Amino acid sequence: MKGKTVAEKILSKKSGQDARAGDIVEAEVDFVMVNDVTGPIAFRRFESLGLPPKKEKIVLIPDHYVPNKDIASAEQAKEMREFAKRHCIENYFEVGRSGVCHQIMIDEGFAAPGRLIVGADSHTCTYGGLGAFSTGIGSTEAAAAFATGRLWFKVPETIRIELTGKFRKDVGGKDLVIKLITDMGVDGAIYQAWEFGGPGADAMPVPDRLTICNMAIEAGAKAGIFPCDSKTDDYVKDKVRGDYEAVVPDKDARYVKVLRYDLSELEPMVACPHLPENGRPVREVDVAIDQAYLGSCTNGRIEDMRIAAEIIKGRKVAPGVRMIVVPASPSVQRAMIDEGLMTVFMDAGAFVSGPTCGACLGGYMGILAEGEKAVSSTNRNFVGRMGHKGSEVYLAGPAVVAASAVLGRIAVPEDLP
Amino acid sequence: MTVYRGRVWRFGDHVDTDQIIPAERLVSENLDRLGDFAFEKVRPRIAEKMNEGDIIIAERNFGCGSSREHAPLALMDAGISCIVAESFSRIFFRNSINTGLALVECPVEIEEGSEAEVDTSAGTIRDLSTGKVYNFKKHPEFIQNLIESGGLIEAIRRRK
Numbered sequence: 042m043k044g045k046t047v048a049e050k051i052l053s054k055k056s057g058q059d060a061r062a063g064d065i066v067e068a069e070v071d072f073v074m075v076n077d078v079t080g081p082i083a084f085r086r087f088e089s090l091g092l093p094p095k096k097e098k099i100v101l102i103p104d105h106y107v108p109n110k111d112i113a114s115a116e117q118a119k120e121m122r123e124f125a126k127r128h129c130i131e132n133y134f135e136v137g138r139s140g141v142c143h144q145i146m147i148d149e150g151f152a153a154p155g156r157l158i159v160g161a162d163s164h165t166c167t168y169g170g171l172g173a174f175s176t177g178i179g180s181t182e183a184a185a186a187f188a189t190g191r192l193w194f195k196v197p198e199t200i201r202i203e204l205t206g207k208f209r210k211d212v213g214g215k216d217l218v219i220k221l222i223t224d225m226g227v228d229g230a231i232y233q234a235w236e237f238g239g240p241g242a243d244a245m246p247v248p249d250r251l252t253i254c255n256m257a258i259e260a261g262a263k264a265g266i267f268p269c270d271s272k273t274d275d276y277v278k279d280k281v282r283g284d285y286e287a288v289v290p291d292k293d294a295r296y297v298k299v300l301r302y303d304l305s306e307l308e309p310m311v312a313c314p315h316l317p318e319n320g321r322p323v324r325e326v327d328v329a330i331d332q333a334y335l336g337s338c339t340n341g342r343i344e345d346m347r348i349a350a351e352i353i354k355g356r357k358v359a360p361g362v363r364m365i366v367v368p369a370s371p372s373v374q375r376a377m378i379d380e381g382l383m384t385v386f387m388d389a390g391a392f393v394s395g396p397t398c399g400a401c402l403g404g405y406m407g408i409l410a411e412g413e414k415a416v417s418s419t420n421r422n423f424v425g426r427m428g429h430k431g432s433e434v435y436l437a438g439p440a441v442v443a444a445s446a447v448l449g450r451i452a453v454p455e456d457l458p
Numbered sequence: 459m460t461v462y463r464g465r466v467w468r469f470g471d472h473v474d475t476d477q478i479i480p481a482e483r484l485v486s487e488n489l490d491r492l493g494d495f496a497f498e499k500v501r502p503r504i505a506e507k508m509n510e511g512d513i514i515i516a517e518r519n520f521g522c523g524s525s526r527e528h529a530p531l532a533l534m535d536a537g538i539s540c541i542v543a544e545s546f547s548r549i550f551f552r553n554s555i556n557t558g559l560a561l562v563e564c565p566v567e568i569e570e571g572s573e574a575e576v577d578t579s580a581g582t583i584r585d586l587s588t589g590k591v592y593n594f595k596k597h598p599e600f601i602q603n604l605i606e607s608g609g610l611i612e613a614i615r616r617r618k
Contacts, residue, residue: 065600078485081489082489082531090614113486116487117486162524162525178549179527180553181553181556181557181611185610185611228518228545261547403482404482423523424474424476426476
């Protein structure tokens with residue numbers, strides 16, 4: 042028998058079967074997470090079953106429309122709060138202790154190597170950056186997992202992505218993932234997983250890995266995985282709840298294909314409207330912007346804030362441009378305050394808020410009007426994603442977002458005077 | 459098992475869940491009228507014209523994007539009974555099984571406005587305007603059983 046990929050190993054362990062690509066297995070999940078948008082449907086389905094919940098596995102994180110945007114979202118957030126109370130679910134994160142669900146899953150130590158985590162949010166694949174197998178599911182499936190702690194999975198084939206070299210200055214995980222999605226297309230990894238390896242992956246900081254795995258779904262992938270190494274251990278050691286097990290692939294694992302990328306050849310990328318696969322080098326794009334948005338589960342971590350602050354420091358946001366900065370969690374926000382980054386952004390004329398999904402999904406706190414263009418560190422640029430159907434979203438990393446805010450057009454930091 | 463017959467609505471590649479139902483509509487108070495908002499940003503007022511039983515025919519990667527189960531629910535509420543596409547995004551696929559929206563993976567060329575008939579037990583799609591018949595491969599047994607149970611919640615209820 043051939044060896045196994047990380048996806049096959051984790052699904053074997055959690056299902057108690059010899060899970061191979063193509064098999065359908067039922068596996069025990071470590072955690073099941075829902076947010077304020079997907080939660081209410083899950084709660085209704087779950088209550089209809091009349092079964093007790095697997096409390097210790099359930100994580101409830103309001104993030105899309107909290108702090109409550111309006112009366113409808115207030116009612117919705119209340120449903121989650123009451124569900125948590127009714128079933129005595131400890132892992133409910135109230136506003137002030139909550140933030141973008143995926144960053145809370147990381148900060149609060151639910152996400153860890155070797156774990157199988159499902160979430161009713163498509164960007165649940167983020168925790169693959171820590172060596173977990175994590176994937177997005179629907180509300181009904183979340184309800185089923187609330188009741189049984191288990192879920193069925195089709196074991197995905199895996200695309201191996203071998204990385205060499207190191208990112209150049211002002212280039213990072215976002216630029217690589219935009220390049221990957223552009224090369225393979227938004228359905229290039231449909232029903233499959235990405236697994237990263239090689240010296241370029243070994244040398245890559247964990248926050249970049251999280252950004253890359255976060256957007257695996259934008260190529261249709263079920264999961265994106267960086268196998269656990271010493272960098273992962275260092276990253277999770279102060280956060281993780283309970284024990285975890287590092288899972289690495291076998292040397293003779295079977296891959297559906299192997300792709301190779303040299304990180305040192307990458308340049309800053311931007312994904313133009315209206316699909317994440319429309320990636321182009323920033324230097325080939327000349328677009329004036331109305332808004333620059335820094336935040337989200339993709340690039341709302343402290344490392345992203347530091348990159349942007351270093352570029353913004355001592356400069357001003359261009360006249361007529363709004364820069365909106367949204368840390369992904371309270372711990373990111375606190376670090377921004379402690380490190381003086383809040384002052385840097387405010388001195389530049391940026392708006393800084395507390396953590397929320399905010400405008401990333403067209404929720405609130407930075408919606409675009411007809412004809413407006415935004416450069417954004419988020420993950421989707423679909424028609425009308427951040428507002429009016431006649432608005433445009435250009436996806437980029439934190440360095441490009443910051444440089445663009447100053448120059449009023451999509452630009453690289455090198456273009457700054 | 460089931461035959462779906464209705465008017466065809468055509469869509470292309472990569473129809474994302476934000477097109478199917480925009481995020482600003484995802485609040486509990488809309489849960490019993492999600493169909494009113496189907497495709498409102500990209501094809502305004504199309505939902506009013508959809509009738510019970512209508513069929514969507516699309517190309518690659520239908521339902522990509524968010525995990526919102528509101529997407530298949532909105533389409534069903536608008537009257538859609540079945541979607542035929544070359545491929546589906548995996549979360550949308552799983553959500554459809556659980557909400558009872560029939561999905562068929564098959565590339566077909568049937569024009570918008572034509573009548574079509576999808577027979578999931580025979581594995582055929584018939585263009586009733588031209589008489590042309592397309593054959594498709596049925597879902598694996600595990601998935602077929604799940605669909606026949608009425609989705610995951612019903613399957614668990616039966617097991618209880």
